[in-house]
Amino acid sequence: MALGAATPGARRPALTPLQHEPPDAVPAYGPKAPRPQPILHRETDPMPYFDPATETLPRAALNALQLHKLQEMMRELWGKNRFYSNKWRAAGLQPEDIRSLEDLARLPLTTKSELMADQAANGPFGSNLTYPVEAYTRIHQTSGTTGVPLKVLDTAESWDWWGRCWAHVLAGSGVTASDRVFLAFAFGPFIGFWAAMEGARKLGAMMIPGGGRDSAQRLELMRDAGATVLCCTPTYALRLAEVGRESGFDLRSIPLQASVHAGEPGANIPATKARIEGAWAAKCFDHAGASEIGAHSFECEVQPGGTHLIESEFIAEVIDPASGAAVPPGQRGELVITNLGRWGFPMIRYRTGDLVEVNLEPCACGRSFMRFEGGILGRADDMVTVRGVNVFPAGVENILRKFPEVDEFRITVSRVRHMDEMDVEVELCEGADSTVVHSIAERLDTLLSFRPRVHHVGHNALPRFDMKARRFHVNRSL
């Protein structure tokens, strides 16, 4: 037998270093990758970190690291990245003017509409490119739920950075080299779980691609490959469980220990999280990120009721969405994020539209990274005013998911003869007592201070979603 040939069924060697050491020369198209991390195992490392040295840094040292990375990035971008060089010049600033983290607030904000206009004017990729197009190795685009998709480009170095961020996310949920991570994802141009695949690779875990098959086939593959971790949207975790239930598939035949969710709220909505955990008998973890900015926050195994921001790779600011003024920790505001490792297609002071509340209290997991209390609390533009009441879709979902009889739902806000109406359609599990709609209406009345109309609709009458769900509709001209 040839030296080093694998023996079928042989155990993989334990605790060998990961082989992703960067070349000695500083890469041309992005920041230098950190040193390799050891491979960990679920059995021996019950609460793994991806990078303990930075995850536990005291705040002052963490802030110094952020400032160093910010200054280094700005110097690299200056004169090369047309989009940011022009923005800073217009504001009368240059990289040397940023001497402290407080100075960051002097830089102009970046919006998604600005990036979209830039790509329309400087097609196809826009002017937020620091390097020649030949330097880029990957292209993805946003899901396009709010208009024309935005194209995002990565160099080999920034793609590696995405992988490091996802390794933080997966390690946060306890994933180690012993795990087999199933990605219930179509592997299309949406960045979604592509980067999760890279994160799994960095941890030495096995990645099971779940594209190109329907839900029943996915369940079979998860069982046959012994999936221990499921990555998908929260909506799809519930959908897979529903398909299993309807087809008589025993979900317990899958040795699942954790599920990691992104793409939409849900894993941070207590009733939805409880429902996913109940269906799969596995711990459910929240994660947030976006194609434009990267995979930025994750829930740790302690699950303190919020997500950690990967502060070694991102800087967060929270602002009042209306005035733009800074909002202190503990108060709700819009998350403005700066990524530090995607030099080829950077985002500096990007308005995410996501509402968060920062918590700087220490976490029992030992990480010093700040937390977003309750995860992403909603979108600044998602709130709908109905009869003078501010309605947040996540709040309504949290009520509906508390009723085990409810399988699926759809909410429509409309205006009938100058009066706002809210219709809630609920699809109940087979055999459920339809009088539950009265209790649902009462609970919503308590939450909203007005009584929406709750309708019971037939089995499978409402749409199902594989990716981002759309359950909240507004049909009125304002």
Ligand SMILES: [Zn+2]
């Ligand atoms: Zn923690």
